[in-house]
Amino acid sequence: MDTALTAPATAAPVMVTPTEAPNFVQRLNGLPLRSKLMMGLGLAALAAAVLAVTLWSSQGDYRPLFTGLADKDGGAVIGQLAAMNVPYKHEAGGTILVPAGQVYELRMKLAAQGLPKSGGSGSGVGFELMDKSSIGQTQFNERLNFQRALEGELTRTITALADVADARVHLAIPQQNGFFREQQKPSASVMLTLRGGRTLDRSQIAGIVHLVSSSVPELSPKAVSVLDQTGALLSQTGADSATGLDSQQLQYKHQVEASYNKRILDLLEPVVGHDNLRATVTADVDFSQTEATAEEYRPNQGPNAQASVRSSQSSEQTNASAAQPTGVPGAASNQPPVPATAPINGASAPLQAAPGAGGGSNNRREQVTNYELDKTVRVTRGAVGNVKRLNAAIVINQRTVTDAKGKATPQPVPPEEISRLTDIVKEAMGFNAERGDSVKVVSAPFIVGKPEATDLPLWKQPWVLDLLRSAIVPAASVLIALIAVFGMIRPAIRAAVPPAPPEPAPESVSEVVDDTELLPGPDGLPRLEAPLHNEKLDRARALARDNPVAVANIVRDWMAGETAS
Numbered sequence: 001m002d003t004a005l006t007a008p009a010t011a012a013p014v015m016v017t018p019t020e021a022p023n024f025v026q027r028l029n030g031l032p033l034r035s036k037l038m039m040g041l042g043l044a045a046l047a048a049a050v051l052a053v054t055l056w057s058s059q060g061d062y063r064p065l066f067t068g069l070a071d072k073d074g075g076a077v078i079g080q081l082a083a084m085n086v087p088y089k090h091e092a093g094g095t096i097l098v099p100a101g102q103v104y105e106l107r108m109k110l111a112a113q114g115l116p117k118s119g120g121s122g123s124g125v126g127f128e129l130m131d132k133s134s135i136g137q138t139q140f141n142e143r144l145n146f147q148r149a150l151e152g153e154l155t156r157t158i159t160a161l162a163d164v165a166d167a168r169v170h171l172a173i174p175q176q177n178g179f180f181r182e183q184q185k186p187s188a189s190v191m192l193t194l195r196g197g198r199t200l201d202r203s204q205i206a207g208i209v210h211l212v213s214s215s216v217p218e219l220s221p222k223a224v225s226v227l228d229q230t231g232a233l234l235s236q237t238g239a240d241s242a243t244g245l246d247s248q249q250l251q252y253k254h255q256v257e258a259s260y261n262k263r264i265l266d267l268l269e270p271v272v273g274h275d276n277l278r279a280t281v282t283a284d285v286d287f288s289q290t291e292a293t294a295e296e297y298r299p300n301q302g303p304n305a306q307a308s309v310r311s312s313q314s315s316e317q318t319n320a321s322a323a324q325p326t327g328v329p330g331a332a333s334n335q336p337p338v339p340a341t342a343p344i345n346g347a348s349a350p351l352q353a354a355p356g357a358g359g360g361s362n363n364r365r366e367q368v369t370n371y372e373l374d375k376t377v378r379v380t381r382g383a384v385g386n387v388k389r390l391n392a393a394i395v396i397n398q399r400t401v402t403d404a405k406g407k408a409t410p411q412p413v414p415p416e417e418i419s420r421l422t423d424i425v426k427e428a429m430g431f432n433a434e435r436g437d438s439v440k441v442v443s444a445p446f447i448v449g450k451p452e453a454t455d456l457p458l459w460k461q462p463w464v465l466d467l468l469r470s471a472i473v474p475a476a477s478v479l480i481a482l483i484a485v486f487g488m489i490r491p492a493i494r495a496a497v498p499p500a501p502p503e504p505a506p507e508s509v510s511e512v513v514d515d516t517e518l519l520p521g522p523d524g525l526p527r528l529e530a531p532l533h534n535e536k537l538d539r540a541r542a543l544a545r546d547n548p549v550a551v552a553n554i555v556r557d558w559m560a561g562e563t564a565s
Contacts, residue, residue, distance in 0.1 A: 275397075
């Protein structure tokens with residue numbers, strides 16, 4: 001080439017040799033104090049986030065299963081969890097932690113096994129409260145601590161029952177004074193929390209009442225009230241004013257009705273279907289108590305029957321005295337006595353005075369004989385809780401019949417089938433027409449209301465809330481890590497890393513195309529042949545990008561030269 005285009009002169013940058021450039025540590029030490037602090041805080045936050053994510057992934061989300069457990073109940077629960085291969089944690093205060101997804105399932109399984117026995121509220125304080133006495137303790141404080149200790153001991157004893165989950169005992173012990181007539185009697189109240197599906201019979205309730213009344217001096221069993229968690233009075237002794245029955249009698253009545261109702265359902269459900277039957281039984285139960293005593297005497301029967309002598313008693317008395325002159329003096333009163341005219345038993349001889357005796361005599365004889373008689377004593381006590389009358393009402397849903405067109409039409413149950421079902425019910429309940437039992441079976445359509453679907457928004461769905469709760473820890477850790485890396489660590493690292501040295505610009509195009517070879521192309525024009533990854537080619541491309549005018553002039557000169565030649 002005859003013509004060469006010289007590139008515009010540029011100031012040559014100052015090149016720093018690698019030996020003269022400071023290393024990373026030196027540049028890091030040369031950073032401002034603020035950048036160093038930001039980088040340190042970022043590294044600490046990143047390490048904390050990584051540690052939190054690691055611990056969360058290794059331990060998982062644990063929730064409290066029970067809190068405030070006594071040592072005995074806590075040991076029983078932990079032993080059961082170990083037998084079920086469930087991971088758990090035990091913290092201070094009687095708290096047991098399990099994985100969050102198994103909390104409610106484990107509670108139901110443990111409740112079915114009667115755990116924990118204290119209901120998760122601890123056993124309270126007992127007489128160990130009396131061990132903690134202060135020097136300035138007053139008599140009122142001593143009496144109050146004794147009452148609290150007694151209530152705690154009674155609570156512990158009552159909660160030991162298998163059917164009782166928890167109990168609260170309240171004692172009202174009045175302060176005694178010196179006047180006996182003005183002293184008030186103590187009273188007590190017991191609040192019971194029964195386990196699911198458990199009830200207490202009359203003997204158990206009477207045992208609790210006797211336990212409390214025997215633990216407090218001068219406490220009458222009638223002054224003890226026992227309630228359950230629903231507020232029902234269990235220790236009620238009087239009858240209900242409305243029905244005349246106490247709680248135990250009402251419970252027995254309901255049990256009798258439920259027994260008959262279950263018999264009917266067990267027989268009819270396989271015939272008409274589970275949801276096509278409704279039945280109820282009303283029982284009239286006689287709780288009156290009667291007692292009768294009868295005595296029967298049977299006379300001796302038969303021609304040779306003789307009564308045996310049980311006892312015989314005889315007595316005889318004779319009194320004799322000298323005759324004394326009585327009456328009116330004269331011949332009329334000086335006559336002998338006449339013989340008796342009305343003998344008591346048989347003929348009687350005339351009474352005569354003893355020879356040589358001038359007085360009278362008085363004789364008396366008695367004899368009592370008791371004979372054995374047959375005697376029967378009967379004591380009859382009437383049974384309590386006899387069923388006087390049963391009334392059963394049964395409703396059967398109408399059947400749905402589909403015709404050939406696919407249209408469903410409800411139809412009542414035929415009378416013949418109603419009659420057969422009525423006979424089955426009578427046999428199941430022991431129907432007795434003499435005592436006034438009645439059974440009524442009818443067929444009617446059931447109206448089933450459709451439950452209204454409540455559309456909850458997505459962010460209120462339970463699975464979304466659980467997902468957010470489980471993801472909040474890792475999400476927060478990742479966010480902290482990103483802020484620490486891009487906001488604190490990265491700026492400090494970029495400030496500490498030295499920039500890349502700029503490449504020197506080519507002085508002329510001849511330097512760029514010095515090692516290139518011009519070869520004729522397919523169209524007869526010259527073309528530049530150079531390696532695809534040549535350093536000079538890269539500088540030529542950079543020159544064309546930075547100074548397109550100079551490159552255009554070079555190309556024009558090349559084309560002009562080739563044409564001239």
